[in-house]
Amino acid sequence: MTLETPHHKSRERSDDGLHRAVSEPPGGPRAWLVWGTAAAVYLLAMFHRNGMSAAALHAQERFDLGPALLSTLPVVQLAIYVLLQIPSGLLADRLGPRRSLVISLGVMAAGTILFALAPDARTAVAGRVLIGAGDSLVFLNVIRVAALWFPRRQYSLVSALTGLAGGLGQLVSAAPLSALLNGFGWEVSFLGAGAVNLLVGALVLLLVQDRPDGRRAPSHAFPSMRESLAEALSHRGPLVGMAAHAVIMVPFTVLGVLWGYPLLEEGYGLSARATGLLLTGAMVLPMALVPFLGRIPGSHPRARKPMALGLAWTVTLLWSGVVLWPGGLPPLPVAAAVILVSAFASVLAPSISFDYARDGLPEQRTGAASGLVNMSGFTSVMLGVVGAGILLDMGGDEASFQVAFVPMTLLCLTASTAMTVLLRRGRR
Incomplete structure (x- = not known):
């Protein structure tokens, strides 16, 4: 039985400062249930995306890899994720969240099982490729659920809570995964993760609908990729979003994807348990504040710009301090x-x-823009991870970790500058 819910009229902000009347959904308990189920998929995807950090030293021993080769495991996964963002955005516009999320979970499950049973690095890379392909469909469809089920004024809050779900996935991929690997071993830990994919897929089939009125997404022809990209890039908003994502989420994601555990264990000499607790604890306070701060961009549009600039430049300057720290x-x-x-x-x-x-x-045309924003962020992550691996291979002491984060810091500086220029132009 589907629930019929009315749509309300509101006024939507555009990047040229104009507002236009749009019909939008009212949200409500059913919307939160559907979004919560979709967000569980994102939590699981983030677990897979960041799990290599806790598993890095285990993988290094299992496959006999050096730092540069070790970095290929998450980087190949991220490369597939990035390359598929635009196709995934267009597919999201066509198939809708329910079908897309089911496909993503099936592909991630196959990749996780292959990774668990991999006898060598080449097979492990193939598993990460499948995980990246499945992951590429997840986030765009979770925020599509937010766009289809909630009014615009709540969109930034639901997007922030989606980030919170991803943060929980990062938490699970840190200390809990480390404990599983140490207690039960490689195969049992990752085979269990593959089984969870299938269970969550059953929940998606049971609870998620594409729209509040129960209609499925129309199977219309794919829009031209060139037209979709040109439309997104012709507006200032998606360009600012690309620059913001290329700096604000990058440093902690680089740590979560691979280099957090090696930095703290090898660079600072912490135990695996202490490292897991530190990385886990780092997420707790931000996650607690998300429900309060995440609603600001939607409820107070004028605060969006200072939030974006403040976070971007704070992160950039802090990591500049790390890589320039004397001695x-x-x-x-x-x-x-x-x-x-x-x-x-x-x-x-x-x-x-x-x-x-x-x-x-x-x-109905936001998929390509969201794909571009996600692509920009994870391209920076991928370059930061690879750059760190190469520089660590060239070094051999504690100071190597300081040098390793120079590429990531330069990328953050570039993106922060670009965002500042774009927002200044918007005022003229």
């Missing part, structure tokens, strides 16, 4: 504070980046 890595309390601020920025990134991505675009 090597800064003291552990300083590094812990930088990690905490980076986690705070990462959790809030979706509420800002994807709110900008919607400016000036009709709801």
Whole structure:
């Protein structure tokens, strides 16, 4: 039985400052249930995306890999994720959330099982490729659920809560996954994760609908990729969203994807347990504040710009301090504070980046813009992870970790500058 829910009229902000009347859904308990189920898929995807950090040293021993080769495992996964963002955005516009999320869970399950049973690095890479392909469909469809089920004024809040769900996935991929790997071993841990994919897929089939009125997404022809990209890039909002995502969520994601555990264990000499607790603790305070801060961009549009600029430049300047610290890595309390601020920025990134991505675009054509925003962020992550791996291979001491984060910091500086220029132009 489907629930019929009325739509209400509101006024939507565009990047040229104009407002137009649109018909939008009212939200409500049913919307939160549907979104919550979709968000569980994102939590699981983030677990898979960031699990290599806790598993890095295990994988290094299992497959006999050095730092540069080790970085290929998450980087190949991220490369597939990035390359598929635009096709995934167009597919999201066509298939709708329910079918897209089921497909993504099936593909991630296959990749996780292959990764669990991989006898060598080549097979492990194939598993990460499948995980990246499945992951590429997830986030765009979760925020599509937010756009289809909630009014625009709640969109930034729901996007922030989606980031919170991703943060929970990162939490599970840190200390809990490390404990599972140490207690039960490689195969049992990752086979269990593959089984969870299938269970969540059953929940999606049971609870998720594409729209409040129960209609499925229309199977219309794919829009031209060139036209979709040109439309998104012709508006300032998606460009600002791309720049924001390329800095605000990047540093903590680079740590979560691979280099957090090696930095703290090898760079600072912490135990695996202490490292897991530090990375887990870094997420707790930001996650607690998300329900309050995440609603600001939607409820107070004028606050969106200072939030974006403040987070971007804070993260950039803090990591500049890390890589320029005299004599090597800064003291552990300083590094812990930088990690905490980076986690705070990462959790809030979706509420800002994807709110900008919607400016000036009709709801049914936001997939390509969201794909561009996600692509920009994870391209920066991928380059940061690879750059760190190469520089660590060239070094061999504690100071190597300080040098390893130079590429990531330069990317953040570039993106922050670009966003500042775009927002200044918008005032003229």
